[in-house]
Amino acid sequence: MKLIRFTVGGRTRLGKVVGDSVVDLTDAAEGCGNSMRSLLSALPTLRAALEAANSPLYALADVVLEAPIDDPQKFLAIGMNYKAHAEEAASAGIHVPDTQLWFNKQVSCITGPFSPVILPRESKQIDYEAEMGVVIGTRCRHVSRQEAPGVIAGYFVGNDVSVRDWQFRSPTFTLGKSFDTHGPIGPWITTADEVPDPHDLTLTLALNGEERQRTSTRDMIYDIFEQISYLSTVMTLEPGDILLTGTPANVGIATQTFMQPGDIVRVEVTGLGAIENMFIPEPVA
Structure with a gap:
């Protein structure tokens, strides 16, 4: 997977890139908010749901890609x-x-x-x-x-x-x-x-x-x-x-x-x- 943080409509979300599209992972990564660190901490448990997610969908060209992780400890x-x-x-x-x-x-x-x-x-x-x-x-x-x-x-x-x-x-x-x-x-x-x-x-x-x-x-x-x-x-x-x-x-x-x-x-x-x-x-x- 290509995991991202992206902003659309003034809100920053977690997602994945599939071709020229972005799949919003907000629901699949429930409880993680827009923190990639939280998602990675739970990745072994969440992986199947993240891989299966296919909507909501945005065009990659229509979103702003943020730093994929903005809150590392180190x-x-x-x-x-x-x-x-x-x-x-x-x-x-x-x-x-x-x-x-x-x-x-x-x-x-x-x-x-x-x-x-x-x-x-x-x-x-x-x-x-x-x-x-x-x-x-x-x-x-x-x-x-x-x-x-x-x-x-x-x-x-x-x-x-x-x-x-x-x-x-x-x-x-x-x-x-x-x-x-x-x-x-x-x-x-x-x-x-x-x-x-x-x-x-x-x-x-x-x-x-x-x-x-x-x-x-x-x-x-x-x-x-x-x-x-x-x-x-x-x-x-x-x-x-x-x-x-x-x-x-x-x-x-x-x-x-x-x-x-x-x-x-x-x-x-x-x-x-x-x-x-x-x-x-x-x-x-």
């Missing part, structure tokens, strides 16, 4: 997890650790798959990072690599928008990764059963129609299952927690290409869809 991202990007960072004098490097994106940065992304007044170094995202579906701790596939609810497309000067002010990266609207995700959550091999997908990013990033998820240094095992050693992962799994080489900072007003960034992952966001100046208060 939004974590791994740094320098593709070989070429790690080499790119090392050549710029950035230390590349010999273990997984994780940082937080505050959940308040989440925005929709086609929503504008704000260029903050405080920086001129706003950058893009194409990423594939993972959504946890099962509360878990101390998960082995072999067990990890069983705790994944699904996958999505993301852009780890980064304010580079703020990022490097602190070794945690958190501030430079967490400006409002700097976590566009979507367009939907593709459930794990529809992704036979998440490590054999193509990830691309285009800036104003010009391709800037391309890689295969085969090139991850630490694969998704290793990532989940590593994180769950430290913390309990909850349904709805989201992880970004790394970006390929040719981020903007490598060529001093930073986002300008009107720039449009499109990120696509084969089989998972695409998100596309325009960068706009921060409104004057």
Whole structure:
């Protein structure tokens, strides 16, 4: 299934995408409201009803797709997890650790798959990072690599928008990764059963129609299952927690290409869809 949050008639609902249509899952996901986190928590029980639902029906073109999950407890991202990007960072004098490097994106940065992304007044170094995202579906701790596939609810497309000067002010990266609207995700959550091999997908990013990033998820240094095992050693992962799994080489900072007003960034992952966001100046208060 392709699970979404969508707005129609001024009301945000849960749904699924079937071809060019949206099926409203409000009745099938009774008690979940418009919270994808609640739906994912109950997914094992609700799955049959969600799969069987076929109405109410809307045209996909007539609804607004929202961030598929807007209330995760955790939004974590791994740094320098593709070989070429790690080499790119090392050549710029950035230390590349010999273990997984994780940082937080505050959940308040989440925005929709086609929503504008704000260029903050405080920086001129706003950058893009194409990423594939993972959504946890099962509360878990101390998960082995072999067990990890069983705790994944699904996958999505993301852009780890980064304010580079703020990022490097602190070794945690958190501030430079967490400006409002700097976590566009979507367009939907593709459930794990529809992704036979998440490590054999193509990830691309285009800036104003010009391709800037391309890689295969085969090139991850630490694969998704290793990532989940590593994180769950430290913390309990909850349904709805989201992880970004790394970006390929040719981020903007490598060529001093930073986002300008009107720039449009499109990120696509084969089989998972695409998100596309325009960068706009921060409104004057």
